[in-house]
Amino acid sequence: MALFLSEKDVEELLTMPLVIEAVEAAHRELSSGQACDIPRQRTRLPQTTLHVLQGALPGLDAIGYKAYTSNRSGVRFLVYLYSASTGRLRAVVEADRLGMMRTGAASAVATRWLARPDAQVAGVFGAGWQAEGHIEAIAAVCPLRRVKVYARRSERLLAFCARLSERLGIEVAAAASPEDAVRGSDIVSTVTTSATPLFDADWLSPGTHINAAGSNSLIRRELGEDVLKRCSPIVVDSIETALREAGDLLPWLEKGRLQARQLLELGDVICGRQTGRSASAEITLFESQGMAIQDLAVAVRLEALARERGVGSELPFGG
Template identity: 45%
Template sequence: MAIFLTESDVEKLLSMSDALAAVEYALRDFGNGDAQNQPRQRVRAPRGVLHVMPAGWFARGYMGYKAYTAFRGGARFYFYLFDSNTGEYLAIIAADKLGQMRTGAASGVATKFLARRDAKTAGIIGTGWQAESQLQAVCAARALEKVKCFSRDETRRAKFAEKMAARLNIPIEPVASAQDAVVESDIVIAITTAAQPVVNGEWLKAGAHVNAAGSNWTTRREVDSTAVKRAHAIFADSVAQAKIEAGDLSQAVSENVIGWHQVQELSALVSSRATGRIGDDDITLFKSCGIALEDVAVGALVYERARAQGIGIELPF
């Protein structure tokens, strides 16, 4: 019988280090042809949007999809897991925390493979809930010594700095501008709802790595075309999905700053089928759209642990 797992269950069962390992493992299999991912599909209703994201991790015997609605009252996320060998329904998982962790984990994997090995500083723009897992994952990938954070609300950025400094045991300084957060940072994280760029490419130091993770609409972008142009290596968790969702890249393509042939799959990098950073002065860019395979990776892990520990509500099918 299938089980239902709550947000509380997910929080108990999933750590960031485990999410990082699961997402990296799934991306490696994807690069080797042992997984499949389909871009997000959207159904636009008069007052909101239904989003559906399917994928299969066949090397591990799982497939599933995340479905969520976004209406004026907020978003509701659920993930549905199946056995890819038998078609058996395995679980329905409340997927708000799941999504936060897998989005952070994808940026953590990109940071592991693209940032300078000696990266010590990071600047993060955005101090909301998703920013927490972004910073947590980057800190798991690199031994950071200092972080600067910026958001428009001075009180929120101060609270974020205090909270995350205590959680990660590193100094975090709230700063007065996006430029202050970016300048001299080895790793730059953009995780905002901004429609216009918050990262100016002229601010980036030589050797910086950028994770742009906040937007999945072509009408929005967090990094400007200068940042994209300066990047020696550009990766996305799905190029197909980036073409229909990533304004950071599609607008740069429209401006003839880059071509889509310059954007590579993160899975190809993880599976050693693509080259990322070559020199210490290279600027690298990861555009995260958030893909279904990442949901399958962490969803499968949570399901396995729940079964092993007897956690979950049995469903009548």
């Protein structure tokens, strides 16, 4: 029978190293032509929007989708995992934590392949749920000694830094300003819902790697054109998805200052089809929009762990 895994079940089973491995493997499969991914589609009403991401990983006997609704009352996530060979439902997973961890993991994978090997200081914009997973993921692939976090709500920021410092065993401190977060950072990550650029290009040091994880629609923009002009290469999780919803890139593409052929896919960098960082002074950029195959790769591993450990509950349908 198909399994149902609650947020509590996901929290019990999921670890960041497992998610990072799953996400990197999914990008390898996409680059090698062994996976397919359909960009996010949205059905909008004045009060609620339904978002659906679809994909398949035949090598894992997996096909499915993530569906979530956004409303003033909150956002609700579910992943539906099916057998690619039989079409039968394998699992339904509550996916708030899953999505948070795989978003962070995608930036961690990009950081592993694009940041300088000696990167030790990170500057992060955002102190919410997604930023928490983001910092944990980067710390799992880099020998971070310090993280500077900037957010508008100082009381929330201080509590956030204290909690992450204790949990990760590294210095996580509040940045005094956006400039303070960027200057001297080897890695700069943006995990916000900002509609306007967060920092100036002049604050970036040569050799910085940037993860932009919040701009997944036209109304969101975390990086300005001054920053984009300094970035090479510009890497995306999926070119097709980026051309639809990368709010940071679309204005530049529309003006003809960036061409789609200049974008590299993360999976191609991982597989060696494209060159990522080629010089220590390059400022590299990863634009993350999110992909169904990332969620499905994690869900497959979750299902296997759940069945092995007797976690979750059987659904009365889908078998």
